[in-house]
Structure formats: structure tokens, C-alpha cells
Amino acid sequence: xxxxxxxxxxxxxxxxxxxxxxxxxxxxxxxxxxxxxxxxxxxxxxxxxxxxxxxxxxxxxxxxxxxxxxxxxxxxxxxxxxxxxxxxxxxxxxxxxxxxxxxxxxxxxxxxxxxxxxxxxxxxxxxxxxxxxxxxxxxxxxxxxxxxxxxxxxxxxxxxxxxxxxxxxxxxxxxxxxxxxxxxxxxxxxxxxxxxxxxxxxxxxxxxxxxxxxxxxxxxxxxxxxxxxxxxxxxxxxxxxxxxxxxxxxxxxxxxxxxxxxxxxxxxxxxxxxxxxxxxxxxxxxxxxxxxxxxxxxxxxxxxxxxxxxxxxxxxxxxxxxxxxxxxxxxxxxxxxxxxxx
Numbered sequence: 287x288x289x290x291x292x293x294x295x296x297x298x299x300x301x302x303x304x305x306x307x308x309x310x311x312x313x314x315x316x317x318x319x320x321x322x323x324x325x326x327x328x329x330x331x332x333x334x335x336x337x338x339x340x341x342x343x344x345x346x347x348x349x350x351x352x353x354x355x356x357x358x359x360x361x362x363x364x365x366x367x368x369x370x371x372x373x374x375x376x377x378x379x380x381x382x383x384x385x386x387x388x389x390x391x392x393x394x395x396x397x398x399x400x401x402x403x404x405x406x407x408x409x410x411x412x413x414x415x416x417x418x419x420x421x422x423x424x425x426x427x428x429x430x431x432x433x434x435x436x437x438x439x440x441x442x443x444x445x446x447x448x449x450x451x452x453x454x455x456x457x458x459x460x461x462x463x464x465x466x467x468x469x470x471x472x473x474x475x476x477x478x479x480x481x482x483x484x485x486x487x488x489x490x491x492x493x494x495x496x497x498x499x500x501x502x503x504x505x506x507x508x509x510x511x512x513x514x515x516x517x518x519x520x521x522x523x524x525x526x527x528x529x530x531x532x533x534x535x536x537x538x539x540x541x542x543x544x545x546x547x548x549x550x551x552x553x554x555x556x557x558x559x560x561x562x563x564x565x566x567x568x569x570x571x572x573x574x575x576x577x578x579x580x581x582x583x584x585x586x587x588x589x590x591x592x593x594x595x596x597x598x599x600x601x602x603x604x605x606x607x608x609x610x611x612x613x614x615x616x617x618x619x620x621x622x623x624x625x626x627x628x
Contacts, residue, residue: 287430287456287489289407290386292330294458294489297552300506300544301491303388303409304517304537305333308366309525314375317368320519321380327537331386333409333514334376337367341395354466354526362526363392374403388432394423401427409514412436412464412493421446425453432512434493435477436462440484447485458489458512461505467530468495475501478508495530499540506547513544571597572607574616582612589622597621 287294294301304324310317317334324332339360347360355362368376373389380387390409391397397420400408407430414420415438425431431450435443443459450457461477473496481490491512492505502513516531525531532540557565570591578588586608591601599607599622610627 287458289331289388289430292386294511296509296511298511299548300510301331301512302329302537302541302544303331303333303512303514304329304532305514306517307333307335307390307527308337308363309516309518309523309527309531310366310368311523311525312366312368314368314372316519317372317376318379320517321376321383321385323519323534324517324537325380325383325385327534328541329385329517329537331388332380332517334368334373334387334389335366335411336373336389336391336396336400337363338393338395338399339364339367342393352526354529370399373399377403377405391420391424394420397424397427401429406430407432410434412438412462415443415446418445418449421449422453425449425455428453428455430456430458432458432460432491432514434460434462434514435481436464436493440480447488451487456489458491459485460491460493460512460514461510462493463495466495466527467497468501470496470501473501475504475508478505478510482509497530499532499536499543502540503543503547506544507551513540515540566596567594569593569595570601571595572599572601572604572622573597574618574620574622576618578612578616580612580615584608584610584612584627592619598623598625 306317306320310320321332343360348358350359352359377387388405388407388409389400390411391400408424409432412434415433415435459481461481463473478490478492489511490509492502492510493514494502502515516527517537518528518531518533521533570593572589573592575588575590584607589607591604613626613628
């Protein structure tokens with residue numbers, strides 16, 4: 287798939303998405319500073335969350351308290367939502383720094399707004415992974431879609447994938463565990479493999495809510511092409527997603543290490559050119575294991591393989607030397623050559 291000018295897929299380095307989300311706590315200045323720090327850390331893409339609370343939730347949400355907050359989900363989002371004008375300013379700031387700006391719409395009104403301000407792609411969160419009317423509405427815009435699949439199974443996201451296929455949009459599916467933070471006991475790296483097998487036409491990635499970079503980096507070795515993690519300017523800031531957020535140094539670490547893993551992932555099992563000089567001394571050559579006279583019929587006890595490997599007969603040819611007769615006498619530890627044998 288392609289978002290803006292960025293190609294995304296197995297042949298390209300993983301796209302690391304720094305999710306600012308609601309970590310700014312409703313402050314545009316904090317949000318802009320987070321974007322600036324993400325850019326300085328080497329990010330290519332930042333992601334926000336777009337909340338129009340009145341279109342997103344009913345009054346029932348005022349009685350629902352998420353496990354990572356001490357107030358209702360309604361109040362969390364009302365406190366943290368940026369105004370449309372503020373989000374436009376945040377998008378302009380990100381793009382001025384050369385970043386791809388994405389946001390997750392949590393309602394039809396938010397999706398319409400993001401389409402109006404011309405985001406290059408849409409991110410759909412795990413909570414909306416089976417919200418078929420919203421997915422259908424977003425897919426109708428015809429832009430690439432990244433869909434997180436937390437709290438879902440292969441079977442339950444199949445209907446959502448069919449909507450994306452039917453709309454003809456490029457799409458990615460992210461393995462995700464929606465507990466903040468997610469302990470390794472419930473994180474599914476196997477899910478990356480299962481998504482690749484079940485939906486071969488999808489770009490597959492990993493949306494990480496664990497602590498530390500290990501799970502996200504491991505997912506790259508399994509084929510994840512997109513890595514998404516919450517991002518903050520400081521781990522000491524208060525907020526419901528801070529516990530599973532990375533700071534600028536961790537973001538740089540994730541970007542650099544994921545690219546290294548991607549490079550190594552595409553190297554076949556073979557002796558590389560830089561290893562040749564090592565191979566010459568590290569491997570063994572066939573030598574006489576004792577003094578042997580000319581005309582001697584070589585037995586297995588007469589020879590051995592020892593370093594360095596610059597001899598004529600490598601150690602793996604041991605069995606071909608046994609049973610051959612010497613043309614000349616040799617002393618113990620003398621490297622044998624094929625010309626020494628009848």
C-alpha cells in the first residue's frame with residue numbers, strides 16, 4: 287500500500303507510527319511539541335485521535351469507566367478532544383515538518399471532518415474494527431485504511447475486510463491487544479502470522495500497547511510492515527495511555543532497530559562476501575595426524591582437520607582422503623594437497 291509518497295510493504299522498512307493520540311490532554315501546544323519531538327527522533331508519521339464526543343457516544347458513556355482512567359470515558363474524551371481548528375493547526379504543523387499526519391476518527395462526523403481536511407489515509411481503531419457502518423462510510427472515501435484488530439478473531443474481522451475489499455481500497459491489518467499496558471501473557475505475536483495467512487492481500491502490522499520495544503521489534507521478524515505505538519514527550523506526564531507510551535529516545539530506538547531487523551530479514555542463508563576472510567582462517571584443512579611415509583594407504587587415524595582453512599583440502603573432504611595412497615612422505619600437521627595423493 288501507499289500513503290502519500292510512502293510505500294509500505296515487505297520490501298520496504300517498517301513504517302513506525304508515533305501515536306500522540308490523546309496524550310496531549312487537550313492542549314494544542316503540548317500536541318505540537320510532541321509532533322516536533324517525534325520528527326526530531328526520526329519519525330515519518332504521527333497519528334492523532336479525532337473526537338466529536340456528541341456524535342461518538344451516548345449518555346450511557348458517562349457511566350462507563352475505562353480500566354486506565356478514574357473518570358468516565360465521556361469525560362476523558364471531552365477533556366482531551368482538540369477543536370477542529372486546533373486539529374487543522376496540528377496537521378499543518380506536522381506536515382510542515384515533513385511528517386505524514388493521520389488520525390483515528392471515532393464517529394461519522396470525525397471521519398467526514400478528516401476527509402474534508404484531506405488526510406492521506408484513515409486509521410480505524412480496534413474498538414471500531416467490527417463497526418461495519420462506520421467502516422463502510424470511511425471506505426467510501428476511497429483512501430488507504432489501516433485497521434487495528436484488537437479484541438477480534440480472524441473470523442470476526444472477516445466482514446470488515448470484505449467491506450475494504452469491496453471498496454477497492456488499499457488496506458493494512460494490525461495485530462493488537464487492547465489492555466493498557468499489555469503484559470506478554472496476553473500479547474499475540476502469533477496473530478501477525480495468522481493475519482498474514484488469512485488475508486494475503488493485506489499489509490500486516492503490529493499496534494503495540496506493551497511496555498518497551500521488544501514485542502514490536504519481534505513482530506518485524508514475523509513480517510510486520512507497520513509498527514504503531516503511543517508516543518509522549520515524557521513518560522512522567524499524566525494520562526491514560528502514558529504507561530504504554532514511548533518517549534523520543536525510545537521512538538528513535540524503535541525506528542533504528544526495526545530497520546536493522548528488516549534488512550537482516552531479507553538476507554538468505556549463505557556465506558556472505560565479508561565472511562570470506564574469516565572463512566579462510568576459521569575453517570579447517572586436512573593435515574597428517576602423524577608422520578606418514580610415501581606409498582602409505584591413508585586410514586581415518588592418519589589424518590585430521592585443523593585450522594587454518596587455507597589448505598588445498600578442506601575439512602569437509604575428510605572422507606574422500608581416506609583410502610587414498612600418498613605419493614610423498616609427509617610430517618605430522620602438514621597440510622595435504624590433492625597432488626600428494628595417487
